[in-house]
Amino acid sequence: MFKLNLKIALRNLWKNKGFSLINIGGLAIGLASCMILLLYVAYEWGYDKQFKNSDKTYVVYQSVVANGKTFSWSWTPNAMAADIQEKFPGVKYASHSTYPRLNLLTVGDKKISSKVVFANPNFLKILDYTFIKGNAAAALKNVNSIILTKSMAEKLFGNEDPLNKTVKFENQDVLKVEGVIEDTPANSSIHFECVMPWELFVKRETWAKEDNWGNNMCLTLVQLKDNNAFATANTEIKNIYKRHDKEIAAVALLHPLTKWHLYGDFENGKSIGGKIDQLKIFLLLAFCILLIACVNFMNLSTARSERRAKEVGVRKAIGSTRKSLVSQFFLESLLITFISTALAFILIEVSLPYFNNLLNIKLNIDYYNVSFWLALFGLMIFTGFVAGSYPALYLSSFEPVKVLKGLRLKTDSSVPVRKVLVVGQFVFASCLIVCTAVIYQQLNYVRNKPIGYNQSNLVQIAIDGKLRDQSKLEVLKTQMIKSGAATNVTFFNSDFTEGGNNTTNIEWEGKNPKELISFNHRGIGYDFTETIGTEIISGREFSAKFPNDTSSVMLNEAAVRMMNLKNPIGAVITFWGTRLTNVGVVKDFVVESAYQKVAPMIFYLNTKDNATMIIARLNPNQNISASLGKIEALVKEMEPNYPVNLKFVNESFEVKFQDEKLLGTLSNWFGGFAIFISCLGLLGLALFMAEQRKKEISIRKVLGASTANILTLLNKDFIKLVAIANIIAFPLAYIIINKWLSAFEYRINISALPFLGAIILSVLIAILTVSIQSVKVAKANPVDALKYE
Template sequence: MFKNYLKIAWRNLTKNKAYTVINVGGLALGMAVTLIIGLWVRDELSHNNYFSHKDKIAQIFQSQTFNGQTGTGPAIPRPLEKAFRDGYMDNFEHLVMSSWNNSQYLKYKETSISRDGNFMQREAPEMLDLNILKGEKDGVREINSIMLNESTANALFGSEDPIGKVIEVNSQYDMMVTGVYEDIPFNNSFSDAQFIMPWDKYVSVNEWIKNAEDQWGNNSFQMFVQIADNTTMERVTSTIKDVKKTLNKNTEEFNPQLFLFPMKDWYLRGNFENGKQVGGRIKYVWLFAIIGAFVLLLACINFMNLSTARSEKRAKEVGIRKSIGSQRRQLINQFLGESFLVVLFAFGIAVLIVVLSLNGFNDLAKKEMSFPWASIGFWVVSLVFILFTALLAGSYPALYLSSFRPVDVLKGTFKAGKHSGLPRKILVVVQFTVSVAFIIGTVIVMQQINYAKNRPIGYDKEGLIQIPTMSQDFTGKFELMRDEFIASGAVMEMSTSSAPTTNIWSNRSGFVWEGKPEGFQEDLAWTEVSPEYAKSLNLKIVQGRDFSREFPSDSNAVLINETAVKYMGLKNPVGQFIKDDDEEDPATPMKIIGVVEDMIAQSPYEPVKQGMYVFDKYGNGSYYNMRLNPNQSASQNIAVIERVFKEHFPNIPFQYDFVDEEYGEKFASEVRIGTLSGIFTALAILISCLGLFGLTSFVAEQRTKEIGVRKVLGASIFNVWNMLSKDFLKLVIISCFIAVPIAYYVMNGWLQEYPYRVILKWWIFGLAMLGAMLVTVITVSFQAIKAARSNPVKSLRTE
């Protein structure tokens, strides 16, 4: 019986090749999209699965309130460590203080490289359960020890055994390699931790960290914990939430609330709004999962439409089989078997498409996914997926075709019925509703990205590079290097800054100024810069003047941005003084000498933060900022800069970043989402058009006699085209009017997450509707015009 089912199914598929190609091709595309989205979703949901203690690891976060607005983040004060170790260690299995991930120069013999890593306390390797390849797990217990990941060890030592070897760090101190651990995979936190050095070393070489031991207001550190087996995240959070304000009354005004942020939420649910967790990348997981489901649904709709449309062609087959004793159950099995065969073929093609496109998809999505050939779980899920798709695509045609009455069919009185096409029309409306909604969504995502990209950033990012200066070799050499670089002809101007151009590394409070409101809780971005900072960035001075080396008093001067003027309520800012309100250690008041145009240093989707640019007295900033000579090519300038750099720093790898590329990275996530959405939208439209193409060709075939008669009676090509096209166009117009309010509601909600956002315009929806109708007309016209141009004699001779 099963063999007969397969034979009949195969004959029907090979007999109607055009419809088979459309069915299999449409399903294959839909399944390929669903498969690749499924792999992407799986990768997103498996983030941090590398860590065996994932469900027990957390980071200490705190929320603080400034002027009624609550901000949340991982930065905590150093005294918190002692407080936890003294009174709360029964809640924790491990507690680890850590620096932020930062770059260091590592040198062994003649090999010098730059790598990112962390200074962490000795429990870190145990807490993270690192896979130790060489050496020992407790590898950072000694102050002069260092652990390297496998890639870094290979880059430094090649085939040599690294254990016990001494490397030089930042030309400042020597460290002995005590362990090599497996590279943490790409889709995990700490994947960029290419080395781990002892926290005690971090403290010993940085005076400001030593001084921070009792500074509750200095939130410059981070802490990771692994909770004890006998407790929960919620219980520990309720225990520690008020520790900071209890132990330090000076912080009470900011109402600091501590809590555990679980590792399982770091990647997908990392957004906070006014102290509340409000999701994060999980929204994109849901978005693409929904897109995958809808694309598959569109492909299944094609199958159902074409199968039911061709029902009259198979009516006699059903009638004869029923008259000789076939049960309806057997007919249903037959048609479901055909559906299964089509889906199986489509799945094979879909797998081939995924395999061929996976590398390109990885590049677009910034992933490192591979096809799970060896995963039994994947193949079990695939089998379920095939059966589900076959059932979804074949159930309606099977029930519909098996319901024909044999008497009507064999007497020749069978008619499909005046409402038989209604389900197909509904399915076409569903298809194009989804497609139009996808088009609108993609256009709005790209508009939001371009809106932020075109926002004035306050400085000239073109032709600007930055060089990190983390080594002690740079200390005291700024003036010399500035003269050398400018004299080389490759650099027009150069400055230093305590943070990269595209970020803010320090925020400060505790200032007073004339007219400051009572109880005002200020929060100001703080950047130390050399006098040439504004000139090197082409920052515009809108009031007052820039720093000048001609005025010794500028060592106590400050520039503020336009947002800071409004934030601080200053009417005439130039000439006013800002001073520290610390009565025990009052600093010299800083005089405001100028106001600079707002400069975007953080997210381009957020308002510019109020900021201060303070004179760097020592010229030892963390970055050199260089304005390249516009009269030479960038490659020429870089070659000259590298030569000068190597003359003075022969033991340090030459490392630089173009600021425009760094700024572009701020849009990377949204651009990737927009690009992928656009691709999936195009595929959804293609699948819908495939179905429409198949239906049009069938309708044209079904109405061959009618078209012939009309042409004999004088109908023009336009008349025939209009007859065949208008019904489909009506369905698409209905789809548009359903899709527009749905898309508006969804995308308006998405845009609310961005304070700086595009305003939804009517033309976006109008353009999407027009595009959908145009695509429909083009798709339908091919078959309609072909039918209209056919010779009526041939079509009438067949009767």
Template sequence: MFKLNLKIALRNLWKNKTSSFINVIGLAIGLAACLMLLLYVTYELNFDKESKNSENVYTVMTNIPGDNGKVSNTFEGSTTALGPLLKEEIPEIKHLARMNYLKKALIAVGENSFKKLGKFAEPEILKLFDYQYIVGNAATAMQNPKSVILTESTAKVLFGSTQVLNRVVKYQDKEDLTVSAVIKDLPDNTSATLKFDYLMPWAFYEMVDASAKELNWGNFSFVTMALLDPNTDVTRVNEKIDKVVKTHLEQANQPYFLYPLSKLHLYGKFENGVNVGGDIEQIYLFVALAFGILMIACINFMNMATAKSEKRAKEVGIKKTIGANRVSLIMQFLTESMVLTFIAVIVAIALLEIFLPTFNNLLNIKLSIGYFSASSWMWILGIVFLTGLIAGSYPAFYLSAFNPIQTLKKRIKSGGILAINLRQVLVVGQFCFAIVLIISTMVIYRQIQFIKNRPMGIDVNALVEIPQDGELKTKFEVVKSQLLKSGAVKAVSQSSVGLSHRGQNFMDVKWEGMAKPLNTQLFNQVATTYDFIKTNGIKLKEGRDFSKNFASDSAGVLISATALKVFGYTNPIGKTVTIFDDKYTIVGVFDDYVWDSPYQSNNPVIVFFDPNRTGTITMRLNEANSIAQNIATITEITKQVNPAYPTDIKFLNSIYLEKYNSEKTLGILSNLFGGLAIFVSCLGLFGLVAYSAEQRTKEFGVRKVLGASVTNLMQLLSLSFVKMIVVAIIIAVPLSYYAMGKWLSKFEFHTEINWWIMLLAAFGTLAMALITVSFQAYKSAKANPVDALKYE
């Protein structure tokens, strides 16, 4: 029976090539889109879950107290003193490792030197994560303080091989480290604090950095991770931690707590110290998108199948009279849809393989089908099965319910009122979804444009920065004058952080006439020397930049316009502010510039004068020369002064572009899948019109003989479809207006939803549908009536 069903299903597919093609392609696109999004979702969901202990690995989070006993900020980070205390007092902690955040540092073998992400950690990190050792092992890898664990690709870059046990690398051009192990590269979905290129023991960190050695409660530049006993209740442990910390530290008003490391990536948003979701919302959105597109394709299938019901009805009738019951008929129709889905899956996987590289490029990630594990393949199989079921069930149940005598007598009126309505409802639903996606895409695009066009307060074009490493710290003035003399740059300045940065916030500010006893506004600090304003193209509102003509400038500060607003000075120049108990004189006020998120107003900035706090050199290129020429000159000069370090020149405009990344991802995805949704919907519409035209061939023939024009006939055929699109528009427009309004309200700076976006989306869809419909309508309206009437 099954074999025969299968055979007949294949014959049916072959016979109705147009509709099979539409169904297979539609379903394949739907499935491919669905699989691609699921791949992305799998990738995101498996962040930091590579290790077998991953669910018991926790990282220490710190709450920063704000006003009214609330928590103003929560971040992953802790102090050096916390780790040893926890290890001693909390028995539930099996292993604990202190570490730093990643830092790009120089690592070299002979002349072969690279800046790579290095990490320091206590040896127990090897118990937290089960790294795959190519050479060496976990027991010996971190015994010797002056040793280093390389990842496979780092080893290959440095040595050209992974068999490099006990070979020597040079760290930061100073220290010789012995390679104690080489491990497999960490997966791409490893969180940024752990994705090192090489790993060094904490003991060595204590040698090179004094801040690591002292047990300190004030410096939060470290990360502490712990492996808990699998049966431990984390809330209990966190209560204990609170108590332990308070007994050891009277002024401990910064509660620490353990948070599952593998959750941090997707549930990383905290409000008042409590998790309020995070990127998981986007994941939900993508899953919805994936199944939405699949549903559209399924709807196509259902519509085509029920539209053909008249033809199939006869078959149902015959089969019933020769003894078929409903179950066997349902099985037959389901077999048909399963066969179709199966073919579609094969096409979908091919599509996926073809377009995955493009998709990866767009989103700047590295996905491969390999991310699907055995269990995810089971899921995929389930999805395929479900798709077949959804696509086939409605036709199956609908068709199998036909009364044989009606079907054989051809009395069936294309399935009755209810069926027609359902088909219309489905088409309307499809187009609703597509229109909502189009409008969303346009709004997201406009929002990104709006943010991009907002004045940034700096001129990022022709602006580059390099890290201030090695000799560049001490010989900055020399390099500066050489660079200026070479004509490659117009202005150079050094600063403690790059123009775009995070953190660096502080609160200990007092000003003249301050009303509150304590300041609660976070300020951002930048330390620089000369030419800060000039190099970055910041607009000076009052006063002046730091100048060599004023020796007193070492106790001067520049403040941003919002900082001035906080202080409330009317004549700011010459007024003083007290920061960390030191008095500073305001020498200039500049317009605010974007240094953090471009979507919200950034904290006020105070710029200090301090030649010792080095970090980044920023240069304004001389646009009279070509960029390549300028870069070559800069590279040559810095190499000369600082031969040990490779020159790592970054363009500020690309750094600032990265700030739009997450919204860009959203934009790209909704763009891509919105387009696909429209395409698949139109494909379905095309199929329906084609079928409807075929059915009405005779009617058209008669009408033509009676004198109907081509236009009349086209109207006749198109009108009912156009009506459905109009209904879809009427539903989709307010829906998307509401949804996008909500999305936009997330942003402090946002664009407005214009009526013309709605109009454009509506007319665009209508036009697309009209083109689809008219193509078919014209074809059948132009047909010779004699051909039509010859039938029957």
């Protein structure tokens, strides 16, 4: 029986090549879109879950109330891990480590800037990376040792065995390679290329020797013996700051490692979501696209119902049961799904490199993974049964006596179902059009919103090695300007577009002693405002003409507002116990999130070789490439032992919009696919309607109706469907997009433009799609439809 049904299914596919092609193509695009989105969701969902005990591992966060709201960070004191390990009985391991930073590694003539993490031995016990070479049990115990990742070992030593060879660190410390581990997974929150002992960090940074509960400077990871101990451990850790320093108002909490990436947004000290919200959108998008493709299959299958009516009648007359007919139609659906899946794989393999480049990730299909094949099989069965359900039940319901007598089938009952399905498709399509338009409006609004400084031709160069000497920096500054490569040069103590240091240890006259205010604090050089292209609102900036500027600060406008200073110039501010005088107010400019209000900032003069970045304004009258070449040559001449790490500020700033760009791009692409597949659904309904009204159209033509009259007649019904879809879609789209925008302090007002665009676009798409079939019917010779009457 199965063999017979398969033969019938194949013959039907071959007989109706056009319909088969549309069906297979629609399902293939739907399946490919769904699978790419599911691959991305699986990639993001797998973040930090590669480790054996990831479910028992936690990141220690601190929460502090400041500026009227609660801030939560995964930055903790250097003393935290040892205290937890010693005093918390439910803890198996606790580790502290630095966050990855760039440092120089040298082997012979090879000089490579590598991402370095300093950590204690427990770090590699909690995050159990696979050791390719070396003894995992002895890792990080020798102060002059280093653990390399596989790719870094290859960069430094090529095909040689790196074990027990030496690496020079920052041209100072000679380190012995005691192990090689697998590269950190792409979907891991911590990316590094080598690990070094914490003792080496303390040896180089003497300030880190003392336990300091007021300095949140490292990452603390905790692995519990059992998750039953979580509630107790989380309660005990809450007041760990207070137990060691009563002046510290922060509280600590344990945040699951497996949720670190996806649930990174905190409110009132509790995780409220984050990238998981974006993943939910993509998951919904994946299944909606697949559902739209299934709906098309239903519409197209039932559109030719009269063509298969006699087949059903004959088969029922010779004894076929409805159950066997249902099986037949489900088999056809599964066969088309199988062929569509094969085609979908081709589409995926062709498009994945593009999406990987677009998303800057490495999505790939693991053909050796049993879970993948089980998931794919389940998706195929789901698609086949959903797509084939309505056609199977509808086509198998025909009455053989009426069919074989030549009576017209009462197919009107199926028309409302088709209309509902098409309306559902266009509800989704219209929602996507509106949401995508608003996402791009919001992105453009924030991109074009004044950021308070001029990014054009602004570059930053990392300060390494001998350049850390303040006197050498001043010489380099002079040479860069004298060469004509730069018009202005200054210094900054962190990456210009990233978050830096924060403190609540600021006092001033009139401050409420019970209120905590968080300030961003940055060290800057002379000519800072002129170099970055911002303004001094009042007072002056730091200058070599004023030797006492080492005892001065500058504030931004947000700080003046927060401190409620009526006369900010000359105001005395106590910064970490030192009394300093404010000499200037700087216009607010964005250095952290472009979506949030500018934080209060306090600037001090870089004096103790603590600058980490040179900020230079390239000469607009010179060729950019030539200017960059001159700057690199000057830096190399002064410090030949380090590679020149130079980047444009606007490129770094663009990274801030990565998540929103990703959401907009994926919504755009897959929204386009959804609209295209929806058009196939309209085409299916148009084919059905044209076939049902063939004689009516012919009679109208005989009576004098023009092609335009008939096109208007046929399109009118579809425009009504699209209008109904838009009426349903717009409130849904407004609710969704309003909720998304509520996460931003700087956001657009939702205008009527996206909704108007959705109406025009959806109606235009509907008219064009329907007209493709309608023109063919309207121009047909009416005699062909009426001659047998």
